[in-house]
Amino acid sequence: MDCKKENLINPEIQMLQLPVSFHKKTRQNLVEAMKGVAQGRSIALFRGDTTKPIQDQDIEENFQQESNIFYLFGVNEPDCHAVLELDTGKSIIVCPRIPEAYKLWMTVKEAPYFKETYQVDEVKYDDEFENYLKEKNPQEIHVYFGVDPDSGLTLPQPEQSFLQNYNIVKDKMYHILNELRVFKHQEEVDQMKFIGDVSSEAHVRVMANTKPGIREYQMEALFKFHVQERTGSKEKSYDCICASGNEGPSILHYHDNLRVVADNSLILNDMGSKYNGYCSDITVTFPSNGKFNDKQKEIYNAVYDAYISVLRSIKEGVQWQDMHHLAEQRILEHLVKLGLVIQAPIEELVQKRVGAVFMPHGLGHLIGLRVHDVGGYAPGHPEKLKDLAGLRSLRTRRTLKAGMCISVEPGCYFNKVILDQAFNNPEVSKYLNRSKIEEYACVGGVRLEDDVLITKDGHFNLTNVPRTVEEVERACAGLPWKN
Amino acid sequence: MDCKKENLINPEIQMLQLPVSFHKKTRQNLVEAMKGVAQGRSIALFRGDTTKPIQDQDIEENFQQESNIFYLFGVNEPDCHAVLELDTGKSIIVCPRIPEAYKLWMTVKEAPYFKETYQVDEVKYDDEFENYLKEKNPQEIHVYFGVDPDSGLTLPQPEQSFLQNYNIVKDKMYHILNELRVFKHQEEVDQMKFIGDVSSEAHVRVMANTKPGIREYQMEALFKFHVQERTGSKEKSYDCICASGNEGPSILHYHDNLRVVADNSLILNDMGSKYNGYCSDITVTFPSNGKFNDKQKEIYNAVYDAYISVLRSIKEGVQWQDMHHLAEQRILEHLVKLGLVIQAPIEELVQKRVGAVFMPHGLGHLIGLRVHDVGGYAPGHPEKLKDLAGLRSLRTRRTLKAGMCISVEPGCYFNKVILDQAFNNPEVSKYLNRSKIEEYACVGGVRLEDDVLITKDGHFNLTNVPRTVEEVERACAGLPWKN
The missing domain is CATH 3.40.350.10 (Creatinase/prolidase N-terminal domain)
Known part of the structure; x- marks a missing residue:
């Protein structure tokens, strides 16, 4: 050549x-x-x-x-x-x-x-x-x-x-x-903002270069190239997750990254890098051909609503588990409106863990020198739950305090194994509209993930990627994406 | 962004x-x-x-x-x-x-x-x-x-x-x-030719994109991007060596890759990838600004002469150690002509290990499912030497046989530690023209490395990168490089 x-x-x-x-x-x-x-x-x-x-x-x-x-x-x-x-x-x-x-x-x-x-x-x-x-x-x-x-x-x-x-x-x-280590010094926040920015740019570059017919691993290659070419970093925050099609995005830590990206499919890219010891952890979800179809947009907006609701609510003093419930609730409201979940009092749906059918993981985790950072469970703070679906996957249940860095990553998935379990569990299945859910299964999954610093009054965002449907479509088209 | x-x-x-x-x-x-x-x-x-x-x-x-x-x-x-x-x-x-x-x-x-x-x-x-x-x-x-x-x-x-x-x-x-495992089946040769070609293309792409002022790790990033984007491979043959300046290329396994590439400097890139389990291992040396200066060209051609002489001589029945000596001899001949080494019978220079001052490593190694593959030393074949400089670093001393895959990697380096030792050793220093050598120290080092399959009559080359001065300069200019 x-x-x-x-x-x-x-x-x-x-x-x-x-x-x-x-x-x-x-x-x-x-x-x-x-x-x-x-x-x-x-x-x-x-x-x-x-x-x-x-x-x-x-x-x-x-x-x-x-x-x-x-x-x-x-x-x-x-x-x-x-x-x-x-x-x-x-x-x-x-x-x-x-x-x-x-x-x-x-x-x-x-x-x-x-x-x-x-x-x-x-x-x-x-x-x-x-x-x-x-x-x-x-x-x-x-x-x-x-x-x-x-x-x-x-x-x-x-x-x-x-x-x-x-x-x-x-x-x-x-x-x-x-x-x-839980409470970040300014120097650490600077590092995390730096690598958050570089990782965000890498995501946007991947979005602009993606089209149907490519392989998932090609997105991983471009992401890593951007980060190493810009910063020299060879450190690994975690394995890149580049998932497309009906199934990939519904597998939470899918990192095979081998499939051909189909037209009219969502792509869920969960990739972060590490620089000078500090990690980033960012997830974007975008349409393979650059334009969301209706169902994709509906599920995307359910997750976006959860995402933005949490970002508007987090600050010092808030319980992390309450944020998890808030995200779950927002997603459930959308799923009820779309007819995937039967209308019922939201407390009942939350209590029956119907939300965990669609968001079976915790809302996020402390982040810093490790992508899943230390201190999530500690003496004097709430213990890890053993039983409740979704909640048992929470990597912390602490009350937020200024100086913590945490990922906010609501998601909504159509995972075959979880859905089959739910359909076979009469306690849960009575809240589910099976045929409607199966209609939406082609959406695969959506996750949106930012890393934020908790402050007295809110948060400082360490991530900078397109988030609204309009922003995402502009980024996919290679256009200036910021509203 | x-x-x-x-x-x-x-x-x-x-x-x-x-x-x-x-x-x-x-x-x-x-x-x-x-x-x-x-x-x-x-x-x-x-x-x-x-x-x-x-x-x-x-x-x-x-x-x-x-x-x-x-x-x-x-x-x-x-x-x-x-x-x-x-x-x-x-x-x-x-x-x-x-x-x-x-x-x-x-x-x-x-x-x-x-x-x-x-x-x-x-x-x-x-x-x-x-x-x-x-x-x-x-x-x-x-x-x-x-x-x-x-x-x-x-x-x-x-x-x-x-x-x-x-x-x-x-x-x-x-x-x-x-x-x-020492004797490769056709399916293995196919794999090694495949990944050899991809790695060769990656090297050429790096050469065309390199200029003074960039950082060494940026070349590594582009090499890895090319390989993963083209093939999906995440396997590691070995750590990329991207060395520039007076010192880097003289350190045999330099993989810091942190320096700014200076103008008028040689770049020694030793990078290979791995695909479906099979390794490649390729070294190119080229001028940072695309044109060799006189001293760089003289040392480059000394190594090229060793490289081409070995490739013309290897075939079934040849002793690998003889190939090492051949490479050493060719390089010494050039160094004598250039005045770095004192005129003396070549056998004397070889015997006194003067060649090892400039090529302190072995000529190459078996390659396959590992970059330094198994079988180099085995019962019924020559044992590893313990003492003789350069030769003790040989990773095999076997007689070549058809079906073996081996790297051919002669080099000539101006390594400070080795040169200081040599200058302080009267047995060796009497053959060295110190001031002339110090004049050439800015060249740093040159290594040229191909992977080849040994055949009955010669070899089949698994590597395909520019080798003559003209080819290298054309590749650096982004031009079709093949003679």
């Missing part, structure tokens, strides 16, 4: 640094928060992400730094540990000592690099760490250990054999550090 | 299926090869790659199937095992049983899907595997176990607890299966 100059690479890239002063502040906050919890001469120890070979090869998985060590130290190289002395506040990065000969093969970063870049108090090589501990002789070594409520997993722990000589404390720091 | 229609997504994608008959053949070959090795009622058991969470998150690493289970069964889904009965030849895929409720969240593949897609004799769910073993009651369970000579690692092993009731044989299958 010959290749013409296409000007696909533009020297005007986008960057936003996270200042070292931010990490200094997060460390001070942790020291403060651990006072009265940690005994005398104690330290907190963090294990960064490691170099992970792919199977038995000398090729590696993409490096993705562990979020706590990044939050506190900014360090973004593999195979590091870091120490925060809880008595003195001193910060120490422990970096690997890489043999001189490796300089032929890779960029070798040594202690002075870490000291200069991250401006911690000290940098030690990994082979000096044991001696440091002997000298410090900490009464307690606090590590970050707890079961993540989304995954059920715990973080890989520091595993140096000499740690067995010390008192490793696993049950103190988890919720304290999570709680600090 | 508003986005115009750019036509960046083209419905005319490229695909090439790997037929199930191929995997049937590889299984038959393994059964045949294990005859006389495996006792009576024995089986071979393979563990596919698993779903791997990123730290404690409910987000996963990219799935990358283990190459043996793919080679023998074609199965490309996570969390599978597979059995090949060595007595009967029967093939069985063991797939995970995924709860019905997951169908809301993901595309769930069940036994009939695996049976239909991979046409094995039987498919069992993982919870049926123990019973299968009880019924079969194999005398031996052969697993693939051996230390990879490149990484020093072994493959993760099947770890079902009930396997302890059986005789697990670890020391028989490794080299037998590797040896089968």
